Amino acid sequence: MTKTARPTAQALPGWKVALIRPEVMTFLLLVLAVVAASQISEFFLDINYILRSFTLYAELAMVALILTMVIIAGEIDLSGAANMALSGSLFAWAQAAGVPMPLAIVIGLLAGLSMGALNAFMIIALQLPSIIVTIGTLILFRGLAQIVAGDQSIRLPEWFIGINEVMVLGVPVPVVIFAIMALVLALIMGITIFGRQIYLIGTNEIAARHAGIRSARIKTILFLLMGLTAAVAGLLTASRLGSVRYDLALGGELQMVLIAMLGGTYIFGGRGTIAGSFLAAWLLVIVSTGMIVANWLPAWQLSVLGVLLIASIIATNLIYSRTQR
Amino acid sequence: MTPMLIANGITKQFAGVEVLTDVDFELNAGEIHALLGENGAGKSTLAKIIAGVHRPTRGKITLNGTPVEVPNPIAAQRLGITLIHQEPLSFPDLSVAENLVLGKQDGGPLSRVPWAKMTADARRLMDQLGVALDVTQPMRGLSIADQQMVEIARALASNSRVIIMDEPTAPLTPKEVGTLFTIARRLRDEGRSIIFISHRLSEVRELCDRVTIFRDGRKIATDRTDALTDADIIRLMIGRKVKDYSGSSTARTSDVAMQVSGLTLPGMFRDISFTLHKGEILGLGGLVGAGRTDVARALFGIAPALSGTITVGGKPVSIREPSDAIAVGLAFVPEDRAQAGIFRSLAVEDNITAAIPGKIAPNGVIRRAVERAHATDYVTRLRIRLASIRQQIGELSGGNQQKAILARWMLTDPQVLILDEPTRGIDLGVKAEFYEMIGRMAADGRAILLISSELPELLALCDRILVMSEGHLTADIHRADASEEAIMIAAVPQRERARA
């Protein structure tokens, strides 16, 4: 069907177009959440309190940034949290078995990278749908972590523990890493040709291939990056918790997908921003911490997160269908 | 005898473009009636209106003397009209017998599926058609011919009186065509009516009682098949509508831009060889499905050929994916703009610069000013009409979208441009602009391979015209000798020729 030109783009004033961008919505929600939370508790006006709360979510949020890029490219990866657990478990097991620390860290990182490679192989080389493949690898990675770590926690040496307590200019290290990552990735998505091509692939992969864009290569890089980042996040979580169990980041895929969706990433690919996911991570922290401070049952928190996830995809879909077609 | 079906004053518009104008059509009981015409002449559109796939903008349909409404294919089925699609719309995982009855049983959701009766009925229908087919096997894995037989059986199962076959013979072997014809004649002799759409004149002559010829969305003539010669039919199909777009002098040089030899992809095309010179516009004509697009896709590395060699600028090249093709100076404007061309929700600017990463981002970082300069340069040069360069390309008209795609490829400074139906779905005024642009590109020394189903377009623009039929090159016609008749004669498949 050929569509005739419609005057919508000219009719809407610029500020209105900007206002209905999903990440602006995220920002407004964030402001609203801070205001609401500060009514519950003074704590929420204390930046240090918020920063400390954020360390609980920083690792998941890092992986969520890469997941955002994966979704923009038109795929999905649900295995990130399980990857964190397996990389963390392998690392902890190696150092407990007497492997020198630096080597154990390398083992953890390589494990994460190979998990990304496995996903990439199944999805890109074998052309299987990423949804079902990463459900499979989610179960596999979590299960392997269970084998590696058993039912016990593996203790880590004192010096490795507590990276979340280390401050750089008053900001906990994991938060610093998250912020730097967000900045770098935002630049990659915003101003580099690599980022541009990710948007092109997610918008129309066939047209992208016709324009000479090597979509297989770019997607492979994204899945590898996803694996590596998950491993880094797994190690940071290990350091924060002081020990590793197989249930590290259990269910974390919900938070990751939620951050991407709350940030306005379009579930069918081609749209979304790192800035949106960055803001959504803070929103998630305020909401989650707010519920804890307000003494809500953890049960309610799960429900609220589930509802938020569904509401955010519905909202994002509506916004995009309004501004386009 | 009242005709089985009468269509009166049928007019159809798509997005304001009239594709069918005031067509009257009569189908008798117990006849096989051919619809003939060039690609886009309107014959398939009429068939789809009768079968309820499209609704007419104006006009009415009378079945057996009663005026009827055909809002959708299910209603058509109930009225006894069945359209047999070229690519059958079946459920590949269900059995043949189930495919025959699905959607037709009465009763609630929990009503019983009568397997035994269903299978027996299916066997009986297949016997009636004289087709030996295990009705319990799934549709997946059946040949196209057998799938068509199932579709025909489905028409019988619902006791259809009007059966429309849209180019049913295109994917069949000569033997399968023979079987199909036997069955079609038997159905006719039972008093059913068949509308038969085909490009193959020999088949039409062999099978059909009457023909109706379309041109440019209008009905031109209806007559008994034996009252017309092949030459008459071809003359009626192409008409006298040619108005010369350009008499521009050719820019063809003797320098070879690209040489292709023995290119073969089994099932698609076989042994394609040609030479393309700098400054030359080489036409590639033929009917839809002749393999022209497949050759273009192979040259550009989207679905590479299995054997054969390609030489560009004197050097043999290996093209495994589009980036290889771009690297050696090829460009390709695909036929299906929406699917393979545009990035609908992205800005015009991003669409134009999609194929030149090296130019806009020499070290990986996009230089906005350079990008903007490139894009606006071509927006001006190609006179792309838009509100803003950041506008979503999906909001532009088809012609302007196509100009943006052309701009994308001009920016790669290609030596060889492959254009696949570049003016399809584009207004007449903009078309003229395209012809001018194509001429200018050739004058700049680029070589152009122009695939087009519009004969006047080929005749007006090309230095030389290659014609494909059923996967083979069947003619290489010089500008001086080119005529619509010459192209059509080479394009219409001959029974004797084997498929690629």
Place this chain on the structure above:
Amino acid sequence: MSLLARLLLRREAGILMMIILFCLAVGLYKPQYLTLNQLRVTMLLVPLIMIGAMGQMLVIAARHVDLSIGSIMAAAAMASGMMWRFAPEIPWVLGFPLSIIFGMLLGLLNGVLVVVFRLPAIIVTLGTLNLYRGLTFIMSDAKQIDRQYVPSTLKAMSQTSPIFGIPWIIFIMFAVVGLTYWFTMHTRMGRQIFALGSNPVAAPLRGIDVTRVTLVVFAISGALAGLAGILYASRWGFVNPSNTGSGFEFQVIAAVVIGGVSINGGVGTVAGVALGVLLLGCVSSALPLLGIPGTAQNAIYGAVILLALLIDRLVRLRGQRMVGVIT
């Protein structure tokens, strides 16, 4: 292709062969694996997964997926648990309809979100997986329904037998399998599910009500998860808001994918899925005998899903070569 070859190429034959080979291999190493007693252990492992898998088969055959069944199972079991605990005067048997209807409603909500808002089932059910789990906590105030509240008659259903020493719960399982077989093979709606998954474009053109079929598969999946919930209470004698049904969806999806239900929709048989569940059951019950820790179970499920995907992919590639790719 001969009839025998076609029969042998069927997925069901392959899984049956794998079950036999696996059992023989384990039996050679540990003869006590091939005893009636061990069969009883195995059979008691599978009913819940079997019932969940029948529903999931329908969802996947219609080209969707339901990740929320573990949480539906918990929520439905909890609903009955609350009834037994706080309203013991109501006949306990009403827990069956209560759990099934409650599960069905939760499943229906999944279907509505998928079909009305045109959202991918995977994200919707990832959301409701957490929403329903939260709901379970809220209903129960995060407290477990302990043994003393679960009706002893219900608990006995996993032990006592009406006939042949086979516990009730296994009869229920067979009844569900039989009903699902009847539904998928002998009712119009059942066939429409497979038609829809086989070719979603053709389905509406052939008069299939896509909305209704989609709602039905999610509702059935939810209802069966609800039934599995009350049987969980029977089997284990308690309902826990966090443990009950946790990871259930993975076991079920593993069984369904092994059973030959294609993730591309349209393909799948009750027999294949039932055998897939049995294979997983045999593996699970062999683990302790072989000295493999129970912790390995999830890894095996994951590996098995990926392997099944891989095999499907290879078979499909081969099939394409046989027919000749037509584009």
